[in-house]
Amino acid sequence: MRNLISLIAAALVATSASAQPFSLTGTVKGVESGKIYLQRFSNKMFFTIDSADIRNGAFAFSRKPALPELYGLTLQPAGSPYFIFLEDRPITVALDSAKYYSNTIAKGSAAQDFFTAYRSRRDVKIDELIQSAPASIATVYILYRDYSYRLTPDEIDRYVQQLDPSLQQTQYVKVLRELTPVLRKAAVGNKAPDFTLAGVKGETVKLSDHFGKYLLLDFWASWCGPCRRENPNLVKAYEKYKGKGFDIFAVSLDKDKSSWLKGIADDKLAWTHVSDLAFWNSAPAALYGVRAIPSNVLIGPDGVIIARNLRGEELEKKLAEILH
Structure with a gap:
């Protein structure tokens, strides 16, 4: 942590000494011409706000965005961006088109330096x-x-x-x-907030209609690697306890219906599924304060929340305790 503190202190000194206004320029290794897109981060999603021409492998953005803020640089409007914190001073980026994250170098942003140092540590x-x-x-x-x-x-x-x-x-x-x-x-001990959403066939499905058993409200998505790795644990728990008063109600944060349905089929998830296909704007996720997936809420037969975020052995232990 001392190295991180030293880095930010040095960066802040450099920042205070710089009075030059904002500019964002750079190069793109492996690309001589084309477009580069500047995207603003909001609710875990990136939205394109500007673009610049790449000429002879170089680019420059002329319009000043809202600062300071986290943005993304990408070569495709829907592509995965390179995260960059922009501030009101000259910032240069040497973007590697083949390896965004490992080989790209950004200079001039104290926040970027701080973020890079933070990402290199595990004990912060x-x-x-x-x-x-x-x-x-x-x-x-x-x-x-x-x-x-x-x-x-x-x-x-x-x-x-x-x-x-x-x-x-x-x-x-x-x-x-x-x-x-x-x-x-949506804390433990409170009544689970109710909601109604579309099921896999477009039918209307209401959460509270499934009360009466111990119900695991599971938030997941087919694009979420950790969710897919957790699904076998859910399948195992469901098969073991479904005849003893246990059920699962899954809310997907997918945005593509075909991918959602394929994920259900591939992982053999034989329980109730709903989604508004709204990605991180999912209404039930907002209702329960879900900021990361996989996430879940264990609800008692009376509709009262009894636990949150039980995974793997923790879920198995809790179900064995209440459904023995």
């Missing part, structure tokens, strides 16, 4: 991270993106208060402030 505690750089846009993004799904509402509120006032109006703090009351409402 969020309270220490905030203390080291309370005013960095990268810090609030990391809190929002990597930690919010495993924190309690009280912890989220406390960490948000520790951020610099300059970050309080960012989209990330806005989401976190909206998240805490949702998490409190």
Whole structure:
């Protein structure tokens, strides 16, 4: 953590000494001509806001975006972007078209340097991270993106208060402030929020119609690797306990129906499935404060939440306890 603190301190000194306005220029290894797209990050999705021509392997964006903020650079409008934090100073990018993440180099952004250092470590505690750089846009993004799904509402509120006032109006703090009351409402001991959604055949399916058994409300998606790896555990639990008062109700965060249905068939998920095909704008996910998948909520026969995010052996142990 000391190296991270030293890095951000040095970067902030360099930042304060620079009075040059924003510019974003760069090169693209392996591409001589074409287009490069600038995308803004919002709710775990990227949306194209600008493009620039690539000439002789070089590019320059002329329009200043909202700053500071996380953006993405990609060679395809729907492609996977290179994450880059932009600030109001000159930033250069040497983009490797073949290896976005391992070989691309960005210079000029203190937040980018901080984020790169953070990504290289595995033992970072969020309270220490905030203390080291309370005013960095990268810090609030990391809190929002990597930690919010495993924190309690009280912890989220406390960490948000520790951020610099300059970050309080960012989209990330806005989401976190909206998240805490949702998490409190969908906490263990409370009645499970009800919803109605379309099933695999377009039929109307209501969550509360499935109360009466111990019901695992599972949030997943066919595109989610960890979800697909967890599915065999769910299949095993379902087969073992479905005759003892256990059922599963799955909500998919897919956006393509054919991929969703194929995932159900391939993984042999023989329980109720619903989706609004809205990706991270999934209404049930928002209702339960789901910020990462796989995620689940175990609901008792009376419709009251009794546990959250039980996986593998933890789920097996809990089901053995209540359905012995």
